Amino acid sequence: MALSQHLSKSRQFLAIARNYSAAASLVNVEVNDKSGVAVVTLQRPPVNSLNLELLTEIKQTLTGLEKNKSRGAIITSAFKTFSAGLDILEMYKPNPDRAKEFWTTLQDVWISLYSAQFPTVALINGPAPAGGCLLSLCCEYRIMVPKAVIGLNETQLGIVAPSWFAASMENVIGKRQTELALTTGKLFTTDEALKVGLIDEVVQTKEEGLEKAQGFIGSFARISPFARSLSKQTVRGGTIRSMVKGREADLQLFLATIQQDQVQKGLGLYIEALKKKQAA
Numbered sequence: 001m002a003l004s005q006h007l008s009k010s011r012q013f014l015a016i017a018r019n020y021s022a023a024a025s026l027v028n029v030e031v032n033d034k035s036g037v038a039v040v041t042l043q044r045p046p047v048n049s050l051n052l053e054l055l056t057e058i059k060q061t062l063t064g065l066e067k068n069k070s071r072g073a074i075i076t077s078a079f080k081t082f083s084a085g086l087d088i089l090e091m092y093k094p095n096p097d098r099a100k101e102f103w104t105t106l107q108d109v110w111i112s113l114y115s116a117q118f119p120t121v122a123l124i125n126g127p128a129p130a131g132g133c134l135l136s137l138c139c140e141y142r143i144m145v146p147k148a149v150i151g152l153n154e155t156q157l158g159i160v161a162p163s164w165f166a167a168s169m170e171n172v173i174g175k176r177q178t179e180l181a182l183t184t185g186k187l188f189t190t191d192e193a194l195k196v197g198l199i200d201e202v203v204q205t206k207e208e209g210l211e212k213a214q215g216f217i218g219s220f221a222r223i224s225p226f227a228r229s230l231s232k233q234t235v236r237g238g239t240i241r242s243m244v245k246g247r248e249a250d251l252q253l254f255l256a257t258i259q260q261d262q263v264q265k266g267l268g269l270y271i272e273a274l275k276k277k278q279a280a
C-alpha cells in the first residue's frame with residue numbers, strides 16, 4: 001500500500017480511536033503523520049495498573065492497528081510509571097466472572113501484542129513491574145529511562161509468574177537469567193536491565209525515547225513487511241502456539257490460585273504495604 005493511502009487509513013483509525021478515547025480514555029492513540037507509526041499511550045491514573053477496562057482498551061487498540069495495517073506502534077505511558085502491572089484489586093477478593101474475563105483479556109492482549117505483524121517498541125518511561133514488564137517483553141524493542149525498575153517480581157507477592165510470562169522473558173534474556181530473576185522476584189534497575197539485555201537502549205527523556213523508537217521502526221523501511229512479519233512469526237511461533245494451546249488450563253490455574261487463602265492473605269498484605277508506603 002502506498003504511504004499516502006496508508007496514512008489516510010491510519011487517520012481514519014485515529015479518528016475512530018479518538019472517538020473511542022473520548023468515551024473511555026484509558027488509551028490514547030496518535031498516528032505520526034510522516035511515518036504512520038502509532039504512539040499508544042496508556043493513561044489510567046495513577047499508575048496504569050492493568051484492570052479489565054484498561055486491558056480491554058489495549059486489546060481493541062491492537063486489533064484496530066492490525067486491521068489498518070499499521071506501520072508500527074510505540075507503547076508508552078502518560079505518567080511517571082510505565083505500568084504498575086496487573087491491578088491487584090482484580091485478584092483480591094475477586095468476583096469469579098470478572099476474574100475470568102480479566103484473565104482471558106490479558107491472554108488476548110499478550111497474543112495480539114506478541115504476534116503483532118507491525119513492529120512494536122516499548123518506551124518504558126518509568127517503573128514496569130510484573131504485568132508492566134510483560135507488556136514490554138511482548139514488544140520487539142525496549143527503550144527505558146534512567147532510575148526506573150523492570151522485572152517479573154511476582155514471587156515477592158507470593159504468586160508465581162505463569163509459564164508464558166516466563167517464556168516471554170526467557171526469549172529475551174535466556175533461561176539462566178530468567179530463572180534467577182523469577183525465583184528472586186528481581187526488579188532490575190535501568191543499568192542492570194541494560195546489562196542483562198532486558199532492555200535495548202537507555203534514553204534520558206521520553207522525547208528522546210520517542211525519536212529512538214521511531215528510528216528503530218524506521219529501520220525496517222527497506223524490508224518487505226511480509227518477510228519481516230513472517231520472520232517474526234518464525235521466531236515467536238512456538239511460544240505463541242504453546243500459550244494458545246494451554247490457555248484454558250492456564251485460566252483454570254489462575255482462577256484456582258487466586259482463590260487460595262494463602263494467596264489472598266499475601267495480596268492483602270501487599271496492598272496494605274502499598275498504602276502504608278503512601279502514608280509514610
Ligand SMILES: CCCCCCCC/C=C\CC(=O)SCCNC(=O)CCNC(=O)[C@H](O)C(C)(C)COP(=O)(O)OP(=O)(O)OC[C@H]1O[C@@H](n2cnc3c(N)ncnc32)[C@H](O)[C@@H]1OP(=O)(O)O
Binds near residue numbers: 085086089161
Ligand atoms: C497461572 C498461574 C497463577 C497465576 C497467579 C497470578 C499471576 C499474576 C501475574 C502478575 C501479577 C502482577 O502484575 S501483580 C502487580 C505487581 N505490581 C507491583 O508489585 C507494583 C506495585 N506498585 C509499586 O511498586 C508502585 O506503586 C510503583 C513503583 C508502580 C509506583 O510508585 P508510586 O510511588 O509512584 O505510586 P504509589 O505506590 O504511591 O501508588 C499509587 C496508587 O496506586 C496503587 N497501586 C500501585 N500499584 C498497584 C497495582 N499493581 N494494582 C493496584 N493498585 C496499585 C497504590 O496502592 C496507590 O493507591 P492509593 O493512592 O489508593 O494508595
